[in-house]
Amino acid sequence: MTSEKSNDQFEYLKRKLDKFLEERNWKEYHTPKNIAMSISIEAAELMEIFQWINPSALEVTTSKKLMTEIEDEIADIIIYTVSLARTLDIDIFEVVTEKMIKNNLRFPPVKES
Numbered sequence: 001m002t003s004e005k006s007n008d009q010f011e012y013l014k015r016k017l018d019k020f021l022e023e024r025n026w027k028e029y030h031t032p033k034n035i036a037m038s039i040s041i042e043a044a045e046l047m048e049i050f051q052w053i054n055p056s057a058l059e060v061t062t063s064k065k066l067m068t069e070i071e072d073e074i075a076d077i078i079i080y081t082v083s084l085a086r087t088l089d090i091d092i093f094e095v096v097t098e099k100m101i102k103n104n105l106r107f108p109p110v111k112e113s
């Protein structure tokens with residue numbers, strides 16, 4: 001995936017979200033604090049799916065129920081993340097790329113001896 005395509009896709013999601021919020025008069029509720037809390041709440045909903053179970057990746061991917069629940073929560077997390085980026089005018093692709101560079105420096109690759 002090229003960076004241009006990634007940016008286009010984030011811009012598309014931002015526009016879709018903007019329209020969704022506009023049509024419902026919900027923009028006023030999408031304050032930075034409310035959205036940050038919502039990201040955390042949706043991440044907790046993702047964890048709740050795994051509460052008291054510990055399936056392997058194969059068990060998850062072969063369970064339609066688990067996959068649907070997980071996909072829904074991942075979408076919720078991304079929707080709120082895009083909303084926060086939209087609200088604060090953050091370029092998601094740029095900040096993720098920058099953070100990966102920082103992580104690479106912080107956690108250098110393991111060298112084979």
Ligand SMILES: [Mg+2]
Nearest residue numbers: 042045073076
């Ligand atoms: Mg949810």
